[in-house]
Amino acid sequence: MTSRQRCLSMVTLNPRLIELEYAVRGPLPIRSLEIQKELKEGAKKPFTEVIRANVGDCHAMGQVPLTFLRQVLALVTYPAFLESPEFPDDAKERARAILNSCQGGSVGSYTDSSGLEIVREQIAKYIEARDGVPADWQNVIVSGGASDAIRKVLRLFMCDVDGKKSGVMVPIPQYPLYSASLTEFGLSQINYYLDESKNWSLEITELKRAVDEAKKVCKPRAIVVINPGNPTGQVLSRQNIEEIIKFAYEENLYILADEVYQDNVYAEGCKFYSFKKVLTELGEPYNTVELASFMSCSKGYMGECGFRAGYAEVINMCPEVKAMYLKGNSAMLCSSVIGQACLYTITNPPQKGEPSYESFQKEKSAVLESLKLRAKMAADTFNSMEAITCNATQGAMYAFPQLHLPPKAIEAAKKQGKEPDVFYAFELLENTGICVVPGSGFGQETGTHHFRTTILLQTEKFKTMLEKFAEFHTKFIKTYS
Amino acid sequence: MTSRQRCLSMVTLNPRLIELEYAVRGPLPIRSLEIQKELKEGAKKPFTEVIRANVGDCHAMGQVPLTFLRQVLALVTYPAFLESPEFPDDAKERARAILNSCQGGSVGSYTDSSGLEIVREQIAKYIEARDGVPADWQNVIVSGGASDAIRKVLRLFMCDVDGKKSGVMVPIPQYPLYSASLTEFGLSQINYYLDESKNWSLEITELKRAVDEAKKVCKPRAIVVINPGNPTGQVLSRQNIEEIIKFAYEENLYILADEVYQDNVYAEGCKFYSFKKVLTELGEPYNTVELASFMSCSKGYMGECGFRAGYAEVINMCPEVKAMYLKGNSAMLCSSVIGQACLYTITNPPQKGEPSYESFQKEKSAVLESLKLRAKMAADTFNSMEAITCNATQGAMYAFPQLHLPPKAIEAAKKQGKEPDVFYAFELLENTGICVVPGSGFGQETGTHHFRTTILLQTEKFKTMLEKFAEFHTKFIKTYS
Numbered sequence: 001m002t003s004r005q006r007c008l009s010m011v012t013l014n015p016r017l018i019e020l021e022y023a024v025r026g027p028l029p030i031r032s033l034e035i036q037k038e039l040k041e042g043a044k045k046p047f048t049e050v051i052r053a054n055v056g057d058c059h060a061m062g063q064v065p066l067t068f069l070r071q072v073l074a075l076v077t078y079p080a081f082l083e084s085p086e087f088p089d090d091a092k093e094r095a096r097a098i099l100n101s102c103q104g105g106s107v108g109s110y111t112d113s114s115g116l117e118i119v120r121e122q123i124a125k126y127i128e129a130r131d132g133v134p135a136d137w138q139n140v141i142v143s144g145g146a147s148d149a150i151r152k153v154l155r156l157f158m159c160d161v162d163g164k165k166s167g168v169m170v171p172i173p174q175y176p177l178y179s180a181s182l183t184e185f186g187l188s189q190i191n192y193y194l195d196e197s198k199n200w201s202l203e204i205t206e207l208k209r210a211v212d213e214a215k216k217v218c219k220p221r222a223i224v225v226i227n228p229g230n231p232t233g234q235v236l237s238r239q240n241i242e243e244i245i246k247f248a249y250e251e252n253l254y255i256l257a258d259e260v261y262q263d264n265v266y267a268e269g270c271k272f273y274s275f276k277k278v279l280t281e282l283g284e285p286y287n288t289v290e291l292a293s294f295m296s297c298s299k300g301y302m303g304e305c306g307f308r309a310g311y312a313e314v315i316n317m318c319p320e321v322k323a324m325y326l327k328g329n330s331a332m333l334c335s336s337v338i339g340q341a342c343l344y345t346i347t348n349p350p351q352k353g354e355p356s357y358e359s360f361q362k363e364k365s366a367v368l369e370s371l372k373l374r375a376k377m378a379a380d381t382f383n384s385m386e387a388i389t390c391n392a393t394q395g396a397m398y399a400f401p402q403l404h405l406p407p408k409a410i411e412a413a414k415k416q417g418k419e420p421d422v423f424y425a426f427e428l429l430e431n432t433g434i435c436v437v438p439g440s441g442f443g444q445e446t447g448t449h450h451f452r453t454t455i456l457l458q459t460e461k462f463k464t465m466l467e468k469f470a471e472f473h474t475k476f477i478k479t480y481s
Numbered sequence: 482m483t484s485r486q487r488c489l490s491m492v493t494l495n496p497r498l499i500e501l502e503y504a505v506r507g508p509l510p511i512r513s514l515e516i517q518k519e520l521k522e523g524a525k526k527p528f529t530e531v532i533r534a535n536v537g538d539c540h541a542m543g544q545v546p547l548t549f550l551r552q553v554l555a556l557v558t559y560p561a562f563l564e565s566p567e568f569p570d571d572a573k574e575r576a577r578a579i580l581n582s583c584q585g586g587s588v589g590s591y592t593d594s595s596g597l598e599i600v601r602e603q604i605a606k607y608i609e610a611r612d613g614v615p616a617d618w619q620n621v622i623v624s625g626g627a628s629d630a631i632r633k634v635l636r637l638f639m640c641d642v643d644g645k646k647s648g649v650m651v652p653i654p655q656y657p658l659y660s661a662s663l664t665e666f667g668l669s670q671i672n673y674y675l676d677e678s679k680n681w682s683l684e685i686t687e688l689k690r691a692v693d694e695a696k697k698v699c700k701p702r703a704i705v706v707i708n709p710g711n712p713t714g715q716v717l718s719r720q721n722i723e724e725i726i727k728f729a730y731e732e733n734l735y736i737l738a739d740e741v742y743q744d745n746v747y748a749e750g751c752k753f754y755s756f757k758k759v760l761t762e763l764g765e766p767y768n769t770v771e772l773a774s775f776m777s778c779s780k781g782y783m784g785e786c787g788f789r790a791g792y793a794e795v796i797n798m799c800p801e802v803k804a805m806y807l808k809g810n811s812a813m814l815c816s817s818v819i820g821q822a823c824l825y826t827i828t829n830p831p832q833k834g835e836p837s838y839e840s841f842q843k844e845k846s847a848v849l850e851s852l853k854l855r856a857k858m859a860a861d862t863f864n865s866m867e868a869i870t871c872n873a874t875q876g877a878m879y880a881f882p883q884l885h886l887p888p889k890a891i892e893a894a895k896k897q898g899k900e901p902d903v904f905y906a907f908e909l910l911e912n913t914g915i916c917v918v919p920g921s922g923f924g925q926e927t928g929t930h931h932f933r934t935t936i937l938l939q940t941e942k943f944k945t946m947l948e949k950f951a952e953f954h955t956k957f958i959k960t961y962s
Contacts, residue, residue, distance in 0.1 A: 006799045007702055008770050012647075014639040017805045022812040033593075052584070057591045060584030070559045077819075078555035103533070103541030108785040110538045112514075144625055144789065147813055158495040166493075180812040219486055254488045290488050304589040306818035308625070308789075309886045318487045324498045331503040331661040332628055336817040338785030421589075 003303025016284050020183045022176050023441020025053075027056050028425055032435040047433035051465055052309045053453040054435045056397045058303025061456035066302055066363050068356045072098075072345045073307075073338055076107050089457065090354040098341045107337040113330040115311070118335070119344045123295075123311055126347035129279035130262075139314050141326070142343060144335040146296035146310035147258045152329055153256060153292045153312060157221055167218035169210060169253070171202065173442035173450070175230045184238050193445060196402065199391045200232040211251055222254040223247075228261040228272070228395025231452035233375070235270040237393040241278045249289050255279075257293040260310070261302035266372040267394035268277070276315060277433035291315040297342045299397065309339030371397065374455040374462050381466045387477050388439050397456055400439070403449040409480035421449040427476060432468045436464040501664045503924020504657050510535050513916040530595055531645045532946055534934040535916045537711075539784025542937035547783055547844050549837045552821055553579075553826045554788075556586050558824035566900065571835040579822045588818040594811040596623025596792070597818070604776075604792055607828035609742075612758035619776060620795050622807070625816040627741045627777035627791035632662050632792060633810055634737060634773045637802070638702055639666050648699035650691060650734070652683065654881065654923035654931070656711045669699035674926060680872045681713040685724045688869040692732055703735040704728075709742040709753070709876025712923050712933035714856070716875040722759045730770050736760075738774040741791070744781035746877035747853040755797060772796040778823045781879065782848040790820030836946045852878065855936040855943050860945045868958050878937055881920070884930040890961035902930040908957060913949045 009112060010018070027197050029052070036050045052060065058064060068091055071414060075081050075095035082092055101118040103109040112385070114120065117137070126136035143149035157166045162173075167188035170178045182189045192210035194200040202225070227236045250256050257275035265272050276293050296310035349364075350356040375393035382390035382401040391400035405420050413423030421438035427437050428451075439450025457465055491499070510533070517531045533541060540546060549572055556562050556576035563573055582599040584590040595601065598618070605618035624630035637955045640645045641934050648669035663670045673691035675681040683706070692701050706725060708717045717725075729736050738756035746753050757774050760767060777791035795803070830845075831837040856874035863871035863882040871882035887899050894904030902919035909932075920931025938946055 004732075006802075007733050008637055008802050009799055010801050010805075012638075012640050012642050012702070013802050013805060014637050016639070017809040020812070022808065022810060055591060057584065058589070060589035060607035062585055065587055074555045074559035074562070077558055078551045081555070088712070100786070103538065104543055106540035106787070108539070108546050108787045110536060110786045144642050144817070145814065151813075156489055156495050156498065157493075159493050161493050169670055177812055184645075184809070184812075221493070242691065252486075252488050305814070306583070306587070306589045307590045308815075310818045316487075318490055318620035320491050321487075321489050324491075324494060327503065328498040328501060328665070331501070331658055331665075332632075333626065333786070334789075336625070336789045336820060337821050363949060383881050 016184050016186060020180045020439070022180045023437050026437075026441060028429060028435055028437065029194060029423075031426070032429060034343050035433065037427070045433065046431055047468070050433045050435060051457065052435050053457065053465070054437045056299060056454055056456065057305055058299075058397075060306070061454065062458040062461070063303050063367060063378045064363070065304070065454065066360065068347050068350055068360045069302060069304070069342065073341055077338065077340050079105075089356040090350050090356050094345055094348060095415050097394055098344055102337065107341065109337070109339055111334045111340065113332070113334050114326060115140070115335065115340050116344075117215060119340045123313075123345050127274075127276070127313060131274055131280070132175070133277055133280040134451065135313065141312045141314060141329070142335055142340055143310050143312065144308040144339065145298060146258070146294040147177050148308070148335070149292075149294050149310050149312040150177060150256065150258065151179075153243070153314070154187065154324070155328070156187055156325060157187055157254075160313045161219040161221065164204040164217070164219040166222075167214050167220045168256075169207070169214075169220060169223040171224065171226060171229070171232075173231050173439065173444055174224070175226060175258070176441055178224055179443070180283055188214070189441065190214040190218070190220055194229070194232055194234070196391065196445070196448075199231055199394070200234040200400075202236060202240060202244065204247055207247050220251060220253060222256055224256045225275070226258040226262055227275075230258070230261065230396050231398045231400045231437075232398060233391065233398055235267065235272065235391035237277060238271075238273045240274055241275060242282060245275065245279050245286050245289055247281060249286050254290045255292070257291060259293050260299045261396040262295065262369060263368070264397060265395040266375045267392055270394045271475075272395070276313060277317070288316055292316060297339070297346055301364045302342075302346055303367075307339045307342045310338055310344045370453060370459055374457075374459060375399075377466070378455050381470065385470055385473055388473065393455060397454050398452050399455060400442075400450055400452050403451065405449050406477065406480045407474070412480060422452060424449065424476070425451055428469070428472055432472050434465060434469060434472075484934045495607075497665050497667060501661045502657065502660045502922070502939060504918050507922060509903075509910060509916055512877045512907070513910055516914065526542055526914065527912055528949070531914045531916060532938065533916050534938065534946070535729060535918045537780060537935055537937065538786055538788070539780075539937055543938065543939040543942065544784050544848060544937065544950050545844075546785070547584070547841065549841045550783060550785070550823065552825050554822055557822050558819065560586075569836040571831050571837050575826055575829060579825055583818065588822065590818070592812070592815045592818055592821065593652040594815050594936050595807060596621070596816065596821050597825075600821045602795075603825050604830045605761050608755075608757070608794060611962065612755055612761070613839040614758055614761040616757075616794065622632055622793045623816055624791050624793065624797060625789040625820060626779060627739070627775040628658050629789075629816070630773075630775050630791050631739065633806070634795070635662050635668065636666055636809070637806060638668055642700040642702065645698070645700040645809060646700045647703075649737075650688070650695070650701060651702040652710070652713075654706070654712050654920065656707060656739070659705055660924070669695070671695040671699070671701055672891055672924065675710070675715070677926070677929075680875070681710055681715040683717060683721060683725065683953055685728055687699075688725070688728050701732060701734060703737055705737045705739060706756070707739040708756075709745055711739070711742065712879045712881045712918075713876050714872065714874035714877045714879055714881060716746055716748065716753065722754055722756060723763060726756065726763060726767050726770055730767050732940060736770060736772045738772060740774050741777040741780045743776065744849070744878040745852065745878060747856045748873055751875045753876070757794060760796070770796055771798060778820065778827055781827075782845045783823075783827055784848075785823055785865065788820045788823045789817055792824060795805070807863075851940055851941065852936060854883045855938075855940060856880075858933070858943065858947070859936050860939075862951070866951055866954055869954065874936060878935050880936060881923075881931055881933050884932065886930050887958065890957070893961060902932060902949065905930065905957070906932055909950070909953055913953050915950060915953075935943055
């Protein structure tokens with residue numbers, strides 16, 4: 001293959017894939033895997049294990065799966081156990097309901113592209129109970145994780161309007177699925193900045209600034225809000241959500257509400273309000289705003305990332321558009337049926353009086369209490385260090401501290417051709433085995449430097465990780481002061 | 482929402498989604514679901530159940546899951562059962578291997594975007610054993626079903642070359658995932674016609690005709706070959722594959738080999754040869770042709786559609802391009818880990834001497850034997866009818882008979898504004914409950930009319946279905962003669 005050009009070369013490859021970036025799985029995590037291998041092969045390092053604090057991957061960090069959930073999933077996978085006395089009746093009841101709604105009684109058959117009706121109905125009931133406002137199961141579209149659901153909504157906007165590219169507003173810092181998908185889909189990214197000095201608050205004046213500026217170059221059509229925030233961990237107040245909905249109404253924007261961390265709210269006085277609830281309760285004319293809200297089995301207290309299950313609830317969508325949206329989804333047949341069973345079970349947990357109620361509640365609270373503890377621990381510890389400030393993790397699973405790097409460190413980074421935060425994160429990785437994601441992967445105000453760490457490591461280990469981090473950080477700051 | 486335009490309307494929606502068609506889940510299957518509901522609600526029909534012969538959905542049609550496979554999947558889902566005497570040791574061994582390679586020992590954690598290393602290695606071993614030529618696990622990219630894998634390769638070609646749109650050659654008739662994805666990705670579809678009069682053979686002269694014509698309007702860059710054929714059921718000979726590879730070499734085309742039916746070969750004298758094997762054994766210079774081969778857990782003898790598991794083996798890809806391909810995949814995190822476990826188990830079945838060997842072999846042969854029987858039964862029955870001709874189903878899971886419709890039937894269809902084959906299929910559905918896919922959903926030579934039916938219904942029921950079909954068909958032809 002020397003004399004002739006390959007059919008697929010860097011010159012003839014989809015240029016958007018070249019442009020696209022996804023830092024959560026970027027060069028740092030790739031290097032961390034290499035280091036893991038080097039350690040296995042006996043390499044000598046100043047540490048004995050890699051700590052992958054870069055991904056919101058709960059079970060990988062030692063969180064134990066929920067017994068009831070896994071019982072239901074094992075039963076639908078291997079229905080012979082429906083006769084076994086080892087499984088509680090409530091798990092069997094859930095499993096039977098799922099199997100009865102599968103074609104041929106097997107989770108090995110395809111489902112409707114939007115998911116099993118029983119799963120969508122159950123999710124709608126869950127949403128109703130959560131919000132106290134009606135939910136229509138036909139607005140619930142099951143998918144292979146929230147990422148999949150988000151992309152399927154984003155791709156609807158691939159259309160020039162008034163001779164301009166469509167634009168989507170995203171918070172900065174943002175979860176890089178958004179920037180990566182917008183790049184891939186050829187949509188304009190409109191950045192609005194969260195205010196770090198006010199605990200990453202979302203200011204309407206900033207939304208106005210961003211949208212007005214964007215109008216010069218594109219047609220703003222949608223706004224992404226991540227609540228609780230990823231990577232920033234803030235929880236929006238009800239009043240703030242009302243303002244955002246009114247803003248979206250005035251600007252005729254579609255709202256994409258990324259609400260996958262809705263169960264992860266820790267701070268006193270904070271409470272999760274869904275956009276759907278607030279929008280509905282605002283009444284006319286704001287209850288006509290078009291909205292897609294996203295949820296997942298990967299986060300919350302279940303943390304079942306590997307099952308790839310999520311959904312979108314889609315409100316006020318034009319019926320003809322909805323038909324096209326569903327048609328587009330159908331070419332991919334359906335999402336994992338075990339994932340759908342996971343959604344069904346999570347939205348239909350054991351009730352008071354059922355045999356698994358107590359143990360389920362106990363396991364659930366243990367996970368959430370432990371996350372709450374670590375959320376506070378993270379911010380407190382980072383704030384106790386020199387040259388670091390960190391907002392409170394009110395919700396979600398991350399801390400996103402700011403590094404106040406000395407000029408010498410910034411110079412050293414430049415010499416290596418790296419962003420200062422990337423330089424810092426690589427040093428951290430090579431010296432401690434701790435893998436975090438540099439702030440530049442999420443976006444940050446120019447001249448500021450951050451990193452995102454998960455708070456998922458189990459508590460004793462998390463303490464040790466923070467100690468190792470502090471030790472490294474002190475040395476690093478000293479070296480470059 | 483009366484006075485103002487919705488943000489997302491048919492005018493501002495991604496036009497490619499409007500254009501896109503996917504007949505396997507089109508208007509006929511949608512109507513079939515309605516009928517199913519009507520029957521449930523007590524509606525009187527000339528039949529009592531809907532037979533969904535439109536989708537290659539094995540378990541939905543009564544195929545029983547493989548015990549060993551489901552045991553492994555239940556064990557990885559609920560590892561407490563690793564201690565249970567009810568599971569055989571070989572299933573436990575597979576389950577332990579999978580769990581050991583999962584982060585945190587849980588299938589609830591994310592994996593590498595390309596899949597668990599142990600799964601990719603096992604698949605590579607399977608490919609080596611199948612082909613007798615080496616396979617590198619790093620060329621195996623696990624995905625959420627073959628459809629997902631195919632789309633991830635197709636999107637690489639979204640790039641104008643020499644000022645022309647990139648074009649992809651697809652067989653006519655084709656599986657509509659291809660046409661749907663090409664439409665969505667804005668790629669040109671270059672049709673090459675299979676020769677129905679020669680049992681759907683793939684003629685190189687036709688490939689040449691198609692590519693030459695296409696060059697006037699686009700840049701041909703890739704060719705899709707489906708072997709065994711879907712919907713057409715032919716199995717390519719080794720010599721034919723050699724010719725196709727040589728053609729691809731001469732035209733510098735990337736080959737996408739859809740080989741998901743590799744286990745489904747029934748006809749005497751037919752044998753499955755992978756493109757990878759033939760390409761490798763052809764030697765220089767043909768072994769440099771760029772190739773992606775696709776496989777799935779949904780077909781074969783396992784039929785586990787609901788688990789959404791497949792892979793691509795990618796050969797001769799430029800390393801820089803491969804890095805971009807993997808980066809693009811990484812934004813979706815990973816495919817279902819249970820799906821990956823399914824792939825691992827299927828490519829690592831019980832060996833002679835292991836406790837599950839006999840029963841596994843028995844279950845596997847029973848499925849394949851029964852498919853073989855029905856493959857012959859379908860073609861024989863259709864050929865015994867007036868105004869139908871049907872090529873042999875050498876492989877895959879479908880029959881694709883040609884309807885020789887009387888002119889009056891064609892007129893009646895026109896009056897309803899329907900394609901004649903769509904008209905026929907709707908009549909069939911409304912009168913018998915049998916849901917098939919009209920040939921126009923796959924593409925067919927102008928003036929010819931076909932339909933695709935699966936051969937998946939269990940044998941006794943399949944017989945009854947064919948009888949009901951014959952009865953309807955006779956009446957239909959009589960009515961319009």
